[in-house]
Structures are given as C-alpha cells and as structure tokens.
Amino acid sequence: MRSLPSIIHLDMDAFFAAVEQAAKPSLRGKPVIVGGLGGRGVVSTASYEARKFGVHSAMPMAQARRLCPNAAFLAGRFEAYRSNSEIVMGLLRELSPLVQPLSLDEAFVDLEAGPYGPALAQADHETGERLVLALAEDLRADIHLRTGLTGSVGAAGSKLMAKIASEQAKPNGLVLVEPGQERAVLGPMPVRALPGIGPATEQVLRRAGLTT
Numbered sequence: 001m002r003s004l005p006s007i008i009h010l011d012m013d014a015f016f017a018a019v020e021q022a023a024k025p026s027l028r029g030k031p032v033i034v035g036g037l038g039g040r041g042v043v044s045t046a047s048y049e050a051r052k053f054g055v056h057s058a059m060p061m062a063q064a065r066r067l068c069p070n071a072a073f074l075a076g077r078f079e080a081y082r083s084n085s086e087i088v089m090g091l092l093r094e095l096s097p098l099v100q101p102l103s104l105d106e107a108f109v110d111l112e113a114g115p116y117g118p119a120l121a122q123a124d125h126e127t128g129e130r131l132v133l134a135l136a137e138d139l140r141a142d143i144h145l146r147t148g149l150t151g152s153v154g155a156a157g158s159k160l161m162a163k164i165a166s167e168q169a170k171p172n173g174l175v176l177v178e179p180g181q182e183r184a185v186l187g188p189m190p191v192r193a194l195p196g197i198g199p200a201t202e203q204v205l206r207r208a209g210l211t212t
Contacts, residue, residue, distance in 0.1 A: 002157035004128040005176050006111040006120055008136055009162035010092065012143075012151045013171040015105035017047035019084050020074055022148035031055075031071035033064050044076060048171055081105075084147050091142050095135060105151075108159050111135060129176065136174050161185070 012018070016034040021027045031050035035043040041061035053068040065073070085104040092099045092107055096114030101107040112120055116135060120128050136153045143151050150172040154165025157179035164185065169175040177185055 001179055001182075002112075003125070003179055004112075004120055004123070005132055005155040005157055005162075005179060006128070007156060007159055007162045008095075008109045008111060008132070008139075009154045009156075009159065009166040010088070010107055010109065010139070010151050011153075011163075011166045011170070012088065012105035012149060014045055014047050014051075015084075015149070016045035016076055016081055017050070018149050019080055019147075020072075020077075021047065023080065027072055031068050032074065033061075033068065033071045034074050034076045035061055035064075037061065037073060037075050084149065087146050088143055088149075088151070091139060091146065095139065108162065129178065133174070133176060136176075140172075140174065156182075158182075 017032040020032055020034065021030075029049065030047075031053065032047040033043055033050050033055060034045045035041050039062070043055060043057055043059045043061060043064050045057060046055040046059075046064070050064075050068050050071050053071075055064045055068050055071070061073070064071070081104055088105070089099065089101060089107065092109050095116070096109050096111055098110035098113040099107055100109075111117065111132060116131065119131060123131060132155050136155055140151055140153060143149060152166050152169040152171060153174045154162045154167070154169055154177070155174070156162040156165050156177040161177045161182055165175040165177045
C-alpha cells in the first residue's frame with residue numbers, strides 16, 4: 001500500500017448517453033437511453049435522468065421503454081464515443097505514461113510514474129494529498145472543457161480503493177481515500193459494493209455470515 005493516494009480511477013458519467021446529450025442540446029436534462037433498439041435489445045447506457053425511472057445498463061430495452069416511455073431511445077454512435085474516449089485518454093496520458101484503460105470510459109492512472117512523480121516523492125503527506133487533489137480537479141475540468149462531459153474520480157493508494165472511491169464520487173465528483181483509512185471506508189459497505197462481487201458470490205458470503 002502506498003503512503004500517498006497517487007493512483008486515480010476515472011469513470012466517465014453515463015458516457016454514451018452523455019456524449020449524445022453534449023452533441024444535441026435538446027437532449028440535455030432529458031432521459032436518454034442508448035442501446036439495441038430491436039426486440040431483444042438491451043440498454044448500454046442510461047442517462048441519470050433515465051436512471052431516476054429505474055432504467056439501468058443491461059436491462060432489456062422493452063422493459064426500459066415501459067419504465068421510461070418518454071425517453072430518447074438511441075442506437076448509439078460508436079465513432080463519436082471512440083473519438084471522445086481518445087480525447088479523455090490523451091488527457092490521462094499527460095498525467096502519466098502508466099494508464100490502464102478498462103473500457104472506453106474508464107481507466108486507472110499511476111501519478112507517481114508521470115511528470116509529477118518527483119514532486120510526490122518529495123512531498124510530505126499533506127502536500128502530496130493537496131497535489132493529487134489539484135491534479136484530479138484539473139483533469140475533471142480539462143475533460144469538461146474539451147468534451148463537454150463529466151467524469152468521477154477516485155484517488156487512493158491502491159487500484160481497488162481508487163475504484164471504490166470513484167463509485168462514491170458519482171456523479172461528477174471527486175473522492176480521496178487517505179492510505180490507512182481503508183478499513184473505515186470499507187467497514188460499513190455491503191460486500192456487493194466491492195468490484196467483482198456479483199449476486200452469486202454475495203449469496204455465498206452471506207451464507208458464511210459476511211455481509212459487510
């Protein structure tokens with residue numbers, strides 16, 4: 001575990017839907033659902049406005065139409081998503097050559113491997129955390145300036161905690177977990193909140209008496 005929260009996890013907010021809203025002002029503030037429009041189609045991404053109606057990724061599109069009939073249903077424009085992703089990933093690589101993309105809209109970044117690594121190595125705890133926060137805030141601002149999109153950032157001493165922090169930051173926020181505070185953050189969380197824990201594993205853990 002690192003002594004500074006120098007690993008960040010960026011997760012763009014409702015990425016496909018947000019790209020559509022940024023490109024077409026009439027969609028802003030309205031429910032947007034992107035996915036397969038055929039009879040067996042599923043939801044790829046739902047805007048936050050659509051999520052208020054219970055729509056979520058991987059839901060059958062027919063169910064999404066019942067829950068949110070007045071939404072804009074779009075098949076998706078993957079070239080537009082890819083071009084926006086390239087802009088975002090380029091901004092991440094300005095922070096460090098060590099960028100681990102997980103998808104078009106999600107990546108880990110190791111700040112210690114980048115141009116700010118020497119400053120982080122020499123910084124005391126408080127100064128280092130302030131620098132990480134400043135870099136993360138600048139990243140979010142640059143992404144919005146270049147794409148019109150928002151992203152949530154988690155910063156921590158490990159990839160696991162950075163990802164959990166970015167989930168807590170959603171939407172359009174920043175959460176930093178200080179190294180040494182992992183137990184306090186994880187303790188109250190349900191096991192299902194941990195990355196990689198699905199329904200089946202959750203049930204196994206529950207039977208073993210593990211719920212948090």
